[in-house]
């Protein structure tokens with residue numbers, strides 16, 4: 001069952017059309033990545049869904065009663081409060097029962113890796129710590145729907161890893177819609193991908209579907225080192241692209257040219273480690289989708 005249905009959502013800021021005729025739905029307990037370049041309309045969409053902004057037209061239908069958790073792109077924390085004071089306030093505002101506020105706040109701070117900073121003032125927090133506390137206020141009341149605007153962009157790789165793992169652990173009973181610029185993260189946790197460009201949905205589907213749609217037949221030949229790779233690529237007739245110690249050939253592994261490539265590899269190339277089918281990364285697909293507009 002879908003938990004949220006968005007139909008023909010449009011938002012204008014005066015003359016500026018920030019979101020155009022957007023339709024999609026979120027199935028229960030799935031995660032959806034909203035990706036797109038700067039100004040694509042991600043924040044506008046999430047803010048409408050969170051009820052902070054009113055759409056110009058179109059509908060948002062929420063098919064359940066319980067609350068929503070929202071992490072804005074730049075969470076407002078009160079610098080004079082400690083992390084625990086802030087989170088207790090957020091817990092009360094989002095309807096956590098008075099007797100559970102303290103326990104639930106401490107538990108949530110621990111979940112986001114801020115257990116030892118509970119009594120520090122948020123004014124002294126680093127960007128990453130602020131992001132974690134922002135996430136804590138979004139999940140402190142255990143919402144069934146989480147809307148997260150760039151949840152990991154302010155974090156370093158280790159912090160991103162930790163928060164992605166936390167989000168994945170929430171997935172079993174939460175529906176998550178998050179925007180991100182970091183395509184590796186989207187690749188890691190997503191049941192549905194939504195590509196926004198100039199406010200329009202330009203591509204949509206599961207990661208596997210989208211990858212299949214943009215898959216271009218090619219093979220990657222891995223060599224011991226970059227010298228072997230460039231020697232093989234030199235003067236070749238397959239439009240080879242050398243990438244470090246690998247050579248990518250834009251040919252179909254099941255096509256007629258493959259036999260020829262294999263016979264050259266068998267007879268002359270040194271330092272070959274392996275041959276594999278080349279898979280498109282989300283980054284490459286994103287550039288293609290964005291470039292095609």
Ligand SMILES: Nc1ncnc2c1ncn2[C@@H]1O[C@H](COP(=O)(O)OP(=O)(O)OP(=O)(O)O)[C@@H](O)[C@H]1O
Nearest residue numbers: 013016017018036037038039040041042043044045
């Ligand atoms: N309050 C506003 N008034 C006027 N125009 C706005 C306002 N907020 C956003 N816009 C415009 O709407 C468009 C979409 O902006 P939005 O912030 O939703 O994009 P985004 O995908 O979240 O971008 P980013 O990745 O940079 O956060 C942009 O062209 C932006 O300039």
